[in-house]
Amino acid sequence: MWKSVAYKPVVGAVVGLTALSALWAGVAYADPAQDDVASFHELSRQAEQLIETVQAAQLDLDKKLQLQSEADKKHADDLAALDAAQAQLVPRQAAVDHLAAAVYVGGRTEDVYAILTAASPKSLIDKLAIQSVMATTMSDQLKSFRQIEQEAQNIEAASAKSAAEAKAAADAASAVRADVQETQSRLQTQVAVVKTSYAALTPAMQAALGPGAAIPTVGMGGLVPNARVLAAYIIATYPGVQSIGGVRADWLPDHPSGRALDIMIGSDMGLGDAINADIQSQVGRFGVVYTMWRVANHFDHVHITVS
DSSP states (O other), rough: HHHHHHHHHHHHHHHHHHHHHHHHHHHHHOHHHHHHHHHHHHHHHHHHHHHHHHHHHHHHHHHHHHHHHHHHHHHHHHHHHHHHHHHHHHHHHHHHHHHHHHHHOOOOOHHHHHHHHSHHHHHHHHHHHHHHHHHHHHHHHHHHHHHHHHHHHHHHHHHHHHHHHHHHHHHHHHHHHHHHHHHHHHHHHHHHHHHHOOOOOOOOHHHHOTTTTTTTTETTTTTTTTHHHHHHHHHHHHHTEEEEEOSSOOOOSSTTTTTTEEEEEEOOOHHHHHHHHHHTTTEEEEEEEEEEESSOOOOEEEEEEEO
C-alpha cells in the first residue's frame, strides 16, 4: 500500500516534467526568423493602411480646396458687382441733389401755386410745362436712384454672405490640410520602420519576400498592363521610394481607371527629379501620357499616367 501511494506522486512528477520539457523545447526551438517576417508583414500592413488614409484625406482636401476656390470667386464677383453698383450711384446722386436744390430755391411744382404766381396766361403755361418736366425728370431720377441703391444693398449683403462662406471654406481646407500633413508625417515614420525591419532580415528572408518588399504598395490590383510594368520597374530601380499608390478614388479618371501611379518620395526631391527625368526619357517603353512633378500638390510624389 505504501508503495502504491508513493508511486502516484512520482508518476505525477514525471508527467509534469514531461509537459514542462515539451513547453521548454517549444520555446527553445521557436523559429525567430518566422517572428521577424511576421513582424515585417504587420509593419507593412500598417504602412499600407496609412497610405490609404492619406489618399482619402488628400481627396477630401482637394474637394475642400475646390469649394474654397469657388467661394473666393463668388466673393470676388460680388465685390466687383458692388463696385459697379456704387459707381452708378455717384452721378445719380449728383442729379438728385441738383433737382432737390432747384426745388428748394423756387421750383415748386404745385399747379395752384403756379396759377397764383403767374404774370400772364403764357407765363402760366410755361411755368406749368417747366414744372411738369422737372417733376417727371426728378421722379425718374429718384426711381432710378432708389432702384440702383437697393441693388447695391442687395449685392453688399450677398458679398458679406459670400465672404463668410469663403472664410468657412478656407478654414475647412486648412483643417483637412493639417490632417493630411499629420498623417503623411506618420506614414513617413512608418515607412522608415518598415525599411529598417526589412534591412534586419537575413538575405535569404529578403529573397523569399521578393524584390521591393520594403516598398509598401496599395491599389496594385486593377492596374493596366503599362502601369504594372512601370510599378515593377520603379520597385526594382529605386529602392529609396517610400511607397507606390495605384488604383484609388479620385475626381479625375486616371487613378480609378488603373492608368496612374503615385511614386511617393517624401522629402527627397533629388530622387523625385531622377525618377521624373528617367520616366520622361522612356515614354515609349511605358506608354507614358504625362507626368506631374514639382507642381501644386506634387512635391512629395511623382504622378505618372500611362495609356
